[in-house]
Amino acid sequence: MAYLTTHPDVVPIISSRFGKGATSIDKYIELDGYAAVRKAIEMGPEAIIAEMKASNLRGRGGAGFPTGMKWSFVPKQSEKPKYILVNGDESEPATCKDRLIFEHDPHSVIEGVIIAGLAVGAKMGFIYLRGEYRYLLKIMEKAIDEAYAKGFLGKNIFGSGIEFEAVSHTGAGAYEVGEESALMESLEGKRGIPRIRPPFPAVVGLYGGPTVINNAETLATVPHIIRMGGAEYAKIGTERNGGTRLFCLSGHLEKPGVYELPMGYNLKKMIYDVGGGIPGGRKLKAVVPGGSSTPILTADEIDIGMDFDQVGKAGSMLGSGGVVALDETVCMVEFALRTMKFYQHESCGWCIPCREGTDWLKKSLTRLHAGGGVDKDIDNIRYLAENMLGRTFCPLGDAAAMPTIAFVKKFRKEFEDHLDGKGCPYHHSLEHEAVLA
Amino acid sequence: MATQTTIFSPELAARFDKLVTLYPLRRSALIPMLLYAQDEIGYISPEVIAEVAQRVGIQENDVVSVLSYYSLLHTKPAGKFNVQVCTNICCMLRGGNELFAHCSKRLGIGHKGTTPDGVFSLEEVECIGACSWAPAVQINYDFHENLTPDSMDKILDEYREKAGK
Numbered sequence: 001m002a003y004l005t006t007h008p009d010v011v012p013i014i015s016s017r018f019g020k021g022a023t024s025i026d027k028y029i030e031l032d033g034y035a036a037v038r039k040a041i042e043m044g045p046e047a048i049i050a051e052m053k054a055s056n057l058r059g060r061g062g063a064g065f066p067t068g069m070k071w072s073f074v075p076k077q078s079e080k081p082k083y084i085l086v087n088g089d090e091s092e093p094a095t096c097k098d099r100l101i102f103e104h105d106p107h108s109v110i111e112g113v114i115i116a117g118l119a120v121g122a123k124m125g126f127i128y129l130r131g132e133y134r135y136l137l138k139i140m141e142k143a144i145d146e147a148y149a150k151g152f153l154g155k156n157i158f159g160s161g162i163e164f165e166a167v168s169h170t171g172a173g174a175y176e177v178g179e180e181s182a183l184m185e186s187l188e189g190k191r192g193i194p195r196i197r198p199p200f201p202a203v204v205g206l207y208g209g210p211t212v213i214n215n216a217e218t219l220a221t222v223p224h225i226i227r228m229g230g231a232e233y234a235k236i237g238t239e240r241n242g243g244t245r246l247f248c249l250s251g252h253l254e255k256p257g258v259y260e261l262p263m264g265y266n267l268k269k270m271i272y273d274v275g276g277g278i279p280g281g282r283k284l285k286a287v288v289p290g291g292s293s294t295p296i297l298t299a300d301e302i303d304i305g306m307d308f309d310q311v312g313k314a315g316s317m318l319g320s321g322g323v324v325a326l327d328e329t330v331c332m333v334e335f336a337l338r339t340m341k342f343y344q345h346e347s348c349g350w351c352i353p354c355r356e357g358t359d360w361l362k363k364s365l366t367r368l369h370a371g372g373g374v375d376k377d378i379d380n381i382r383y384l385a386e387n388m389l390g391r392t393f394c395p396l397g398d399a400a401a402m403p404t405i406a407f408v409k410k411f412r413k414e415f416e417d418h419l420d421g422k423g424c425p426y427h428h429s430l431e432h433e434a435v436l437a
Numbered sequence: 438m439a440t441q442t443t444i445f446s447p448e449l450a451a452r453f454d455k456l457v458t459l460y461p462l463r464r465s466a467l468i469p470m471l472l473y474a475q476d477e478i479g480y481i482s483p484e485v486i487a488e489v490a491q492r493v494g495i496q497e498n499d500v501v502s503v504l505s506y507y508s509l510l511h512t513k514p515a516g517k518f519n520v521q522v523c524t525n526i527c528c529m530l531r532g533g534n535e536l537f538a539h540c541s542k543r544l545g546i547g548h549k550g551t552t553p554d555g556v557f558s559l560e561e562v563e564c565i566g567a568c569s570w571a572p573a574v575q576i577n578y579d580f581h582e583n584l585t586p587d588s589m590d591k592i593l594d595e596y597r598e599k600a601g602k
Contacts, residue, residue, distance in 0.1 A: 001580050002570070081461070093525045093564040124461075131472055131509045132565050134578035167459050172472045173509035175563065189467035189493065191506040207461050250527040250568040257569050292526055292564075322568060324527055338529055342563055348506075 002099045005257025015260045018104040025146035028107040036223035040115045048119040054230030056242030061215030062320040064308035073202035074120040080209035084116045084125035088216040091175040093292035094322025097246035098216040102136035106143035112219030124165045131172040140168040175346035179394045180213045193350045194394035237263030241307035249275045252327040264305040282327040290319025293399030295406030331426035332411040337365040343400035354397035357388040371423035382408045480514045516551045516558030521575040527568035539586040556600045
């Protein structure tokens with residue numbers, strides 16, 4: 001049901017097997033599948049990590065941490081078993097890319113997990129999918145069964161004498177569980193509450209053992225890197241930002257869709273060319289560049305390359321690759337409110353700045369949007385958000401605060417326009433706004 | 438485990454017997470078990486909680502604590518078809534709120550309501566991962582995307598037909 005959209009600038013690497021029946025293991029093998037893991041067995045751990053470092057692959061979940069470096073943090077010797085954990089709890093609003101990978105190329109995830117296991121000396125991997133992705137869990141379960149039947153998973157993978165087990169797992173609805181430490185808690189059968197760090201998962205993770213946690217897209221990319229070589233892969237992207245990624249274009253666009261584009265692709269071109277521009281001849285007002293937690297960019301700020309460093313320099317984040325276009329009809333206060341409602345709903349409640357902060361921000365934004373706000377509200381909203389930054393156990397607090405600060409800073413006039421007591425000047429209705437409260 | 442009395446079907450009971458052995462700790466099977474149990478029984482009843490607690494080897498109140506955290510798990514029966522309308526940002530920009538209002542009017546129920554015949558329940562939900570194909574709705578586990586009020590009506594009609602009412 002989820003599909004890739006084409007464009008002449010698309011560079012198919014992760015998506016190279018999409019739509020080709022690669023959910024079947026025989027087809028996957030025919031399309032060079034499981035060749036990379038055989039190569040990786042020959043290479044050994046150090047050479048695998050060296051290739052990963054050379055590839056300049058950075059985590060596709062949002063933080064953009066170099067994958068090779070993350071793997072190298074896992075201690076070589078460990079009394080407790082080591083684990084690989086695939087984060088397929090894709091929940092950041094505007095992000096719908098891992099869905100395509102699970103649907104079209106599940107074996108690439110399995111292959112990536114095995115290679116990660118070889119690199120760090122783990123013998124077991126878990127593939128955690130969000131609960132809403134039930135149809136994908138079935139695809140993944142079948143793929144794992146097929147891999148066991150071929151001897152690609154089990155006590156003696158590919159006849160190498162190496163053991164590797166893989167288990168698919170379902171969540172049951174929680175954004176917070178996409179955070180790495182909450183993900184481990186959830187997999188251990190608990191509430192998705194973040195753990196304090198240090199120790200980091202690479203040292204003390206799942207069941208107390210050293211754990212590599214990578215986003216599904218990151219791991220699906222790994223076999224391609226091993227196959228083509230890290231240096232070749234790095235050539236595709238920009239400096240320190242290797243390869244391609246799946247960008248999810250959504251919102252007010254003629255051609256929304258998921259496109260695989262090189263890292264560093266120009267955002268303006270992404271909106272106007274790849275995404276087909278804004279419908280109805282309307283003007284672009286702003287763009288959310290990397291999922292709902294990334295600070296918004298105004299229409300004048302989008303002539304930038306989409307890699308972690310360039311978007312960071314522009315004051316936002318590349319995040320999870322969810323690009324949302326907002327046209328001139330959007331009320332930024334309503335947009336800020338809807339964003340905050342989400343974070344308030346998803347805050348796990350474990351630490352106070354996030355639990356209370358998101359709740360008060362939602363209340364303030366609700367009042368302001370409804371026309372009941374006072375002057376002080378606007379500064380208070382910014383003040384509250386600024387005081388959440390860096391003061392929470394996990395990044396959810398920042399994820400709620402960062403975009404809020406940007407909304408107020410960049411669209412203050414729209415906030416002020418709501419102060420005349422007449423309600424929203426954009427006449428958008430949130431008739432059911434009590435819902436989700 | 439195999440000999441105990443169970444409230445689940447033999448297939449599901451067998452699946453649970455296996456599930457708890459897949460992980461280094463039995464408790465890891467808890468959340469999938471609750472979800473699969475809900476799929477079969479309709480909701481997380483006190484009986485489900487009791488049996489799952491026993492299978493995993495933890496206290497019932499521990500199960501309740503966990504299940505209250507996860508938004509897909511319900512302790513009250515929902516409709517046969519749970520219509521989950523996403524109104525998060527990407528869907529909102531493309532008519533998600535209007536779609537929710539339309540469903541609400543058409544079904545005559547609000548958020549977390551159930552139709553008197555028990556066929557439909559309605560829920561406004563957070564992002565379901567269909568952002569590039571917005572607005573989107575999930576009915577039970579099935580995705581329906583790029584919707585309009587008209588196409589939504591057709592889908593609801595099909596489900597009603599499926600229910601035979």
